[in-house]
Amino acid sequence: MIRHFSIGLLILGALLAGTGLWLDHTSWWDGHSFLVNLVSSLTSLCFGVPTALLILSHLGNAQADARQTRRARGFARAEAHEFQTSLIRIFNVPNTAALASEVRNLLLDLHRLRTLRDTDGAAAAEWLRGFHALLDIAPNPSRTYRQPTSWTALAADRWQWRHVATWHVRVETQWRVLNDEVRPRVTECALPWLSKISAAATEQAIRQLLSGNSRNPWHVQEPNSPQDSVAAMGHFLNDVRVLCATADNLAVRYPPPAPSTAP
Numbered sequence: 001m002i003r004h005f006s007i008g009l010l011i012l013g014a015l016l017a018g019t020g021l022w023l024d025h026t027s028w029w030d031g032h033s034f035l036v037n038l039v040s041s042l043t044s045l046c047f048g049v050p051t052a053l054l055i056l057s058h059l060g061n062a063q064a065d066a067r068q069t070r071r072a073r074g075f076a077r078a079e080a081h082e083f084q085t086s087l088i089r090i091f092n093v094p095n096t097a098a099l100a101s102e103v104r105n106l107l108l109d110l111h112r113l114r115t116l117r118d119t120d121g122a123a124a125a126e127w128l129r130g131f132h133a134l135l136d137i138a139p140n141p142s143r144t145y146r147q148p149t150s151w152t153a154l155a156a157d158r159w160q161w162r163h164v165a166t167w168h169v170r171v172e173t174q175w176r177v178l179n180d181e182v183r184p185r186v187t188e189c190a191l192p193w194l195s196k197i198s199a200a201a202t203e204q205a206i207r208q209l210l211s212g213n214s215r216n217p218w219h220v221q222e223p224n225s226p227q228d229s230v231a232a233m234g235h236f237l238n239d240v241r242v243l244c245a246t247a248d249n250l251a252v253r254y255p256p257p258a259p260s261t262a263p
Contacts, residue, residue: 065189072185073254079174079182080250086174087240087247090167092136096251100244102134103237110234114227124226125149131233137163151229154217161218168210171243175206178250192253198246205242208235215239 084096093099109127116123132147141159148154179199186193194202213221215235220228 069189069191072182072189072191076182076186076191076250077254077256079178080247080254081256083171083174083178084247084251086167086170087243089170090137090163091134093134096244096247100241100248103241103244106131106134107234107237107241110230110237113230124151124230128154135160151217151220151226155220155224155229157218164210164218172206172209175202175243179203194246194249198249201242202246205239205246209239209243210236 087096088094088099091099091102093102106127109130113123113127128149128151129147137160145159148157148160154160183193193199208215210216210219213219213224213232214228215232217229217233217236220232
């Protein structure tokens with residue numbers, strides 16, 4: 001509507017300007033000073049109104065784009081923070097950087113277990129105690145509950161698995177929000193996102209996390225060996241490490257708002 005109106009005014013202005021020049025050439029305006037002023041004013045109006053509308057429309061679009069960008073950035077910041085929160089939910093760490101550090105140490109110790117070929121002895125029990133120190137699952141189901149100190153006991157711990165399964169669903173769901181909802185909005189607003197390599201690695205980690213018995217130390221299929229459980233735990237920790245790196249990358253691009261210091 002506004003576009004058609006502006007085009008009409010420009011055409012009318014061009015006609016008035018052309019007519020005015022022709023009449024000026026024929027000296028018709030002599031003695032018609034009122035008409036000269038009237039036509040000049042109308043011509044200026046016909047060109048001025050569309051120009052003003054164009055400027056206002058441009059400013060309005062710029063403001064709308066800025067609002068859309070602010071909303072997309074705020075949405076990304078909130079969901080990236082929620083992804084971090086989901087990841088550390090069952091772990092005794094303050095943030096994903098600390099979780100990644102703990103996971104790296106556990107992976108190194110797990111590698112030593114394989115080297116020592118003591119995958120189901122005292123060294124394995126010690127490793128599992130360290131792993132459970134990292135887990136933050138409470139309260140215990142009963143006063144008689146004991147944390148697993150062998151791979152067989154870990155695979156049989158249904159209470160612990162229920163908490164881990166809930167955590168898994170939450171993490172996967174939050175990544176879907178980031179990938180399916182946040183990513184298109186920030187991309188549309190030309191805001192930064194994960195690199196293609198990082199996004200592909202994250203998608204693979206999400207797809208593989210606790211998938212199948214060979215990658216889930218709480219669901220290793222019988223018959224199995226301690227080596228199978230160690231391998232499954234290694235896959236689990238590696239996937240968590242990749243997701244922590246993704247969460248930290250997103251936090252750099254969309255840091256959470258600083259806590260208020262106002263009284």
